[in-house]
Amino acid sequence: MGDTYDTAPLGDRMTMHVPHAAALGLTLVESGKGKGTMRVEWREDLVGDPESGVIASGVVTALIDHTCGLAINAAFDVPQPIATLDLRIDYLRPAAPRAGLVCEAHGYKITRSVGFVRAQAWDVDAGDPVATAQAAFMITSRG
Numbered sequence: 001m002g003d004t005y006d007t008a009p010l011g012d013r014m015t016m017h018v019p020h021a022a023a024l025g026l027t028l029v030e031s032g033k034g035k036g037t038m039r040v041e042w043r044e045d046l047v048g049d050p051e052s053g054v055i056a057s058g059v060v061t062a063l064i065d066h067t068c069g070l071a072i073n074a075a076f077d078v079p080q081p082i083a084t085l086d087l088r089i090d091y092l093r094p095a096a097p098r099a100g101l102v103c104e105a106h107g108y109k110i111t112r113s114v115g116f117v118r119a120q121a122w123d124v125d126a127g128d129p130v131a132t133a134q135a136a137f138m139i140t141s142r143g
Contacts (some may be wrong), residue, residue, distance in 0.1 A: 013079065014038070014070050021066055024059060028070070034107035036070035038063060041100040053097035060131055063103045064089055064119050068135040071105035074113040081140040082115070089133045099123040101130065113139055 002059050008017060011028035014036075023061050024046065029037035040046070040055070045056030065087055072082050095101060104126070105119035115137045120129040 010070070010073060013071065014066065015041040018066070020062060024062055026063060028068055029102065031070060031074045034071055034110060035105060036067055036074050037043040037102060037104045038067040038070060039100060039102045042098050052094070055099075055101060057091065060091075060095065060101060060121060061087075061089060063101055064105075064121055064131060064133045065135070067103040067105040067121075068117040068119050069131065071117050071119070071135065072110065072137045072139065075107050075110050075115065081113075083138045084135060084142075085114070085138050086136040087133060088135070089131050091131045092129055095130045096123045102126070105133075110139070112141070115139055139142050 010031055015026055015028055024040055027039050029039050040059060042055060046055050046059050047053055065084055067084060101121050101123055103119055103121040105117050106116050107117050109116040117135045119133040120131045121131045
């Protein structure tokens with residue numbers, strides 16, 4: 001990814017510099033030390049079932065995984081290479097038809113080599129999540 005990636009603001013790194021995030025239209029809502037929130041707007045080409053108008057579950061998975069990665073990235077002052085080791089998603093209900101999704105993730109334990117994250121995604125009401133997740137990320141320090 002080179003120098004451009006390393007010097008870009010976190011929001012740009014997590015949206016414009018990651019091809020699948022850019023293709024899905026993932027946007028940064030906010031980030032803080034070890035946490036982050038991202039959003040995907042409803043688009044017809046992201047629908048899994050045309051009859052229901054609900055965003056495809058693969059888009060939900062990508063949003064959750066990427067937001068969890070954002071939380072790990074936000075824990076560091078300097079970009080670190082990371083990779084998803086484990087991602088468990090519990091789908092609690094279908095998303096609302098023609099609704100975008102928001103995901104919020106929090107890195108609750110970050111060691112030298114592994115980061116642990118919890119997340120939830122919702123459409124209309126954060127108190128009624130579409131899915132919850134728990135993930136672990138490998139952290140490869142540079143140098």
